Amino acid sequence: MRRIWVYVELDENGVTDLSMQCLAKARELASQMDSSVTAVIPGHGSSSFKGEAIRRGADRELIVDSPALRPYTTIPYKMLLEDMMRREGCPDILIFPSSTTGNDLAPFLSASLGTGCVCECDTISFEDGNLSVGRMEFDGKVLTRYKVVGDERPIVVTLKDGIAEPYEDPSRSGSSVFLDPEIPEEAMIVKVLRRDVARRSVDLRSARIIVAGGAGVGSKENFGLIEELARVLGGEVGASRPAVDAGWASADRQIGQTGVVVRPELYIACGISGAVQHRVGMMNSKKIIAINTDPSAPIFRFAHYRIVGDLTKVIPKLIKLLGERGERFGEA
Amino acid sequence: MPYEIFVFVREVWDTRDLVVDPLDSSGAIRESVLSCRFEPEDLNALEMALKVKDSDGSRVTVMAFGPPREVDVLRESLYRGVDRVFRIEGSGIEGLDAFSKACAIERALKVVGKFDLMLFGVDVVEGENAQIGSHLAGILGLPQATYVESLESIKDGFVTCKRAIEGGMEEVILPLPAILTVGVALLVDDPRAPRPAKAKLKLLHKKTQIPSIQLEELVTPKVLVLERIPMPAREIESKDIDPEDEGALMRMIEELKEERILR
Numbered sequence: 001m002r003r004i005w006v007y008v009e010l011d012e013n014g015v016t017d018l019s020m021q022c023l024a025k026a027r028e029l030a031s032q033m034d035s036s037v038t039a040v041i042p043g044h045g046s047s048s049f050k051g052e053a054i055r056r057g058a059d060r061e062l063i064v065d066s067p068a069l070r071p072y073t074t075i076p077y078k079m080l081l082e083d084m085m086r087r088e089g090c091p092d093i094l095i096f097p098s099s100t101t102g103n104d105l106a107p108f109l110s111a112s113l114g115t116g117c118v119c120e121c122d123t124i125s126f127e128d129g130n131l132s133v134g135r136m137e138f139d140g141k142v143l144t145r146y147k148v149v150g151d152e153r154p155i156v157v158t159l160k161d162g163i164a165e166p167y168e169d170p171s172r173s174g175s176s177v178f179l180d181p182e183i184p185e186e187a188m189i190v191k192v193l194r195r196d197v198a199r200r201s202v203d204l205r206s207a208r209i210i211v212a213g214g215a216g217v218g219s220k221e222n223f224g225l226i227e228e229l230a231r232v233l234g235g236e237v238g239a240s241r242p243a244v245d246a247g248w249a250s251a252d253r254q255i256g257q258t259g260v261v262v263r264p265e266l267y268i269a270c271g272i273s274g275a276v277q278h279r280v281g282m283m284n285s286k287k288i289i290a291i292n293t294d295p296s297a298p299i300f301r302f303a304h305y306r307i308v309g310d311l312t313k314v315i316p317k318l319i320k321l322l323g324e325r326g327e328r329f330g331e332a
Numbered sequence: 333m334p335y336e337i338f339v340f341v342r343e344v345w346d347t348r349d350l351v352v353d354p355l356d357s358s359g360a361i362r363e364s365v366l367s368c369r370f371e372p373e374d375l376n377a378l379e380m381a382l383k384v385k386d387s388d389g390s391r392v393t394v395m396a397f398g399p400p401r402e403v404d405v406l407r408e409s410l411y412r413g414v415d416r417v418f419r420i421e422g423s424g425i426e427g428l429d430a431f432s433k434a435c436a437i438e439r440a441l442k443v444v445g446k447f448d449l450m451l452f453g454v455d456v457v458e459g460e461n462a463q464i465g466s467h468l469a470g471i472l473g474l475p476q477a478t479y480v481e482s483l484e485s486i487k488d489g490f491v492t493c494k495r496a497i498e499g500g501m502e503e504v505i506l507p508l509p510a511i512l513t514v515g516v517a518l519l520v521d522d523p524r525a526p527r528p529a530k531a532k533l534k535l536l537h538k539k540t541q542i543p544s545i546q547l548e549e550l551v552t553p554k555v556l557v558l559e560r561i562p563m564p565a566r567e568i569e570s571k572d573i574d575p576e577d578e579g580a581l582m583r584m585i586e587e588l589k590e591e592r593i594l595r
Contacts, residue, residue, distance in 0.1 A: 071502070074469075074476055100497045104478040107463035111431055111470030116554030119463050132558055138354040139347040140566070145558040152554065190475045190506045193492070197500035209594075215519045233594070241496070241517035245481070251500040258479065258496045265593045277517065287593055289584070291575075298348060302568055305584050309575030317575070321582050 002035040005091040005154065006058065007081075009101060010041065014049045017205075018097040020056050020166035022159050025124060026095055027057035027167055033126045038062060038091065042080055044070035047178065054174040057167050062088065064179050072101055073190040076183045078109045083181040091154045093131060095124075098158040100258055110156040116148035117156040124157060133157055139276075140283075161261040162284075198252035202236055209235030209266045210285075212255055214278070215242040216271025216292060217311065223248040225315040226270055232322050238262065240278045256281035270311045274299025291315070335390040335486060335508070337381045338447040339414070340437060340464065341374040341405045342396060359560045368402040373453030375526040377514040380483050381451055382413055382527065388486075391415045393447070395440060397425050397433070398544065410537040411529035418444060422547035429555035434467035440545045448508040449491055454479055454515035465513040475506045478513045482524060 004026045008019045015023075026037045039053030039061040047065040054061060062084060068076065085091070094109075096102030098120045110117035123134035123143070134145045148155045204210060211233065213226040223243065230237045239249035241256060255262055256278040267285035272278060274290070274297055282288070283302055290303035291311045300306045307314055345354075345361075346369040356362050381392045394409040398419035406417040420440045428436065441447070452465030469476035477495050484492040484503065492505045493512060506512075516524050573580050588594040 073504070078470075100479050100495070103463065104466065104476070107430070107466035108470040108476060111434060111467040112473070116429075117431065117463070117467070118555055134561075136563070137347075137560075138345070139350045141350055141354055141563055143561045143563055145561065146555050147558045148555055150552075150554050190477070190504055192502050192504050194503040195497075195500070196502070197497065200499065242519045242522075245517060246519055254499070258498055266588065277515075287588065287591070300570075302566060303570060304568060305571055305573050307573045307575050314575045314581075317578065317581060318585075321578065321585055 002033060002093070003038065003089070003091040004029060004035050004093045004095065005038045005040050006053075007094065007096045007102065007105070008039045008041045008053050008061075009097055009099060010043050010046055010049060012199075015052050015056060016097065016099070017166060018099060018159075018161055021161065021164045022095050022097050023053060023057040024167035025159060025164040028164060029093075029124065029126060030059075033129065035092075036060075038088075040081070040084060042066075042069050042077065044068075050176050054172050054176070055168055055170055057169075057172075058174060060175040060177065062177050062179055064181060066180070066183070068183050068188070071192040071195055073188065073192065074104055074108050075189065076187040077105055078112060079187050080181055080183060081105075081109055082113070084179060085154075087179070087181075088177075094154040094156045096156070096158040098160040102158045106156045106158045113152070113154075115152040115154060115156060116150060118146050118148065119158045121157050121159050122163070124159060124163070131155055160280075196251070198250045200252045201250070202252055204236055204238055204253065204255065204260050204262050207236035207262065207264050209233050209268075210238045210255070210262060210264045210282075211235055211268045211270065212238030212240065212272060212282070213243050213248065213270045214240035214272030215246075216273070216294075217243060217248065218271065220246075220248050222312055225312065229268065229270075229315050229319055232319050233266075233268075235264075235266070235268075238267075238282075240272050240275075269299050269303070270315065272299055273297045274301070333487070334388050335384065335448040336446065337384060337390050337392045338441070338450040339374070339378050339381045339392060339394045339409070340396070340450070340452050341378060341394055341409060342371040342453070343368050343400055343403050343405045344371045353562060355560055355562050359562075361560070363401075370403055370405050370408055371453050373515055374405070375453075376516040376518075376524065377451040377453050377512075378409060378412065378414070379524065379526040380480075380512075380514055381449075384449075384483065384486055385413070385415075390486075393418070393444065395420055395437065395444075395545075397421070397436075406542050407537060407540075408529060410540060411533045412527055413530065413533060416444075417542055419542050419544040420547060421544050422550050425547070425550060427553070428550060429553035430464050431467050431555070432551040432553045434464050434471055435551040436547055437464070437468055438471050439547055443545050446509070448510075449486065450474075450509070450511045452511070452513045454513040463513075465511050469511040472511075474509055474511050476511045476513070477504050477506055479515045480512045481514075481516055483512070 039058035211230040
């Protein structure tokens with residue numbers, strides 16, 4: 001019997017989507033090879049989400065609800081997990097969501113324990129009883145598969161968005177255990193001075209059409225064109241991280257590594273070069289139109305329609321043509 | 333007050349615009365057809381260190397694993413104004429996993445001395461090296477901040493920085509010594525953009541001897557490559573649309589409508 005732990009992250013709506021995917025994947029692994037799935041849910045206010053991780057695939061959940069756990073910093077969380085492993089027994093596999101928290105904590109914790117760690121995995125499976133993980137490398141041209149050797153436990157992995165479909169079974173039951181480990185004051189040596197997180201005002205994941213702007217948009221004023229095109233198409237506005245950093249779009253509209261991963265029917269990338277950090281968030285869109293002045297921008301390599309040109313000229317044209325089309329179809 | 337700042341830099345495969353198949357028929361990397369570059373996030377980390385040096389005269393020390401393939405990242409670092417460089421060498425050092433590499437850096441640090449601030453590039457998603465900085469922080473038990481976008485200040489024994497988090501950012505303050513992993517999303521004309529090599533420094537350091545730190549008996553990797561599998565190329569039917577041609581733009585709109593993508 002193997003023991004799989006899944007670190008569950010919460011946001012204001014409960015278990016995050018990526019954590020749900022990790023729970024679903026752990027469930028799948030458990031059915032492949034006789035294993036138990038334990039959800040580890042630290043955070044301030046985590047007890048109010050009691051039972052959710054069970055419905056999402058865990059056999060039991062370990063909840064630590066303490067005001068000392070907000071906001072997240074590495075060292076107290078590492079000590080907390082070590083403490084939980086001492087009390088509850090060491091798992092064989094410890095799964096984190098590949099988030100800024102998961103990828104912060106997993107390699108720190110594994111190195112401190114001296115165990116193997118692979119971050120940002122796209123695949124995970126058992127083969128002949130051994131765990132193997134895979135990661136897309138070389139610009140998506142190669143899947144590199146890794147195995148973790150040695151007897152040190154737990155093997156620590158972080159799993160990327162798309163690892164599994166979230167799972168829900170309201171009839172599942174399991175135990176909820178509340179733990180109250182002590183976190184020494186001296187662990188709190190890193191202080192979070194300020195935290196600016198946009199309240200999610202928009203659900204880009206369910207948008208059919210997304211018009212997104214990047215560094216190449218150039219100004220807040222030009223970003224208005226992105227918004228206008230999105231309005232005309234009945235779509236949502238998205239942005240790359242540089243555009244968010246520049247203050248042209250709110251952070252909840254950021255697509256990519258530290259933003260959301262989207263798969264709309266149509267993605268119009270305007271002034272976005274297509275760096276890998278952005279690409280991972282949108283490359284599975286059904287149709288992609290790219291508008292960029294630089295013909296060698298990587299975005300053109302996976303765009304269905306390549307428009308090499310100045311977005312401040314192209315977008316008004318598109319808006320005009322879409323307007324004409326509307327009228328024409330309206331008349332028909 | 334000047335600080336001792338350490339930056340770890342890497343030479344990595346340039347995986348942008350890969351037109352060649354990176355693997356041969358046996359699944360090995362075709363080294364001869366691939367080119368290399370200075371890991372871009374490492375360059376951002378280097379720039380962050382050099383900015384501190386510019387402002388307070390801190391000393392910047394850079395290390396890399398050697399030997400270089402195509403781009404000598406240590407020489408490139410000298411050309412940009414760092415004070416000291418060291419090449420960490422040992423048999424099989426290239427094939428190590430991130431954890432063993434972090435162990436090797438820890439041992440090299442013992443040779444070179446103590447640092448107040450250690451900077452690493454955060455790994456890019458498809459990077460072949462992941463999370464070395466965080467591993468080292470875990471090994472040394474030092475405070476860390478990951479996904480750091482900007483260094484706000486370093487003074488009175490503390491470093492303040494901004495880090496990216498889902499849906500926003502946070503500003504954190506860490507006591508020194510500390511480790512930061514740097515991931516910068518750059519704007520055009522961004523002040524955080526890495527400086528180019530300086531001609532004067534190029535002349536000065538063209539032949540500078542780069543000291544090496546020889547390590548024996550490296551830590552055995554815990555993570556091994558099982559196999560590399562070529563992925564089918566994404567077959568995308570792609571069309572060039574001339575933005576000057578309204579007819580072409582209109583046809584694109586009509587096609588999207590036919591496919592019921594536009595309604």
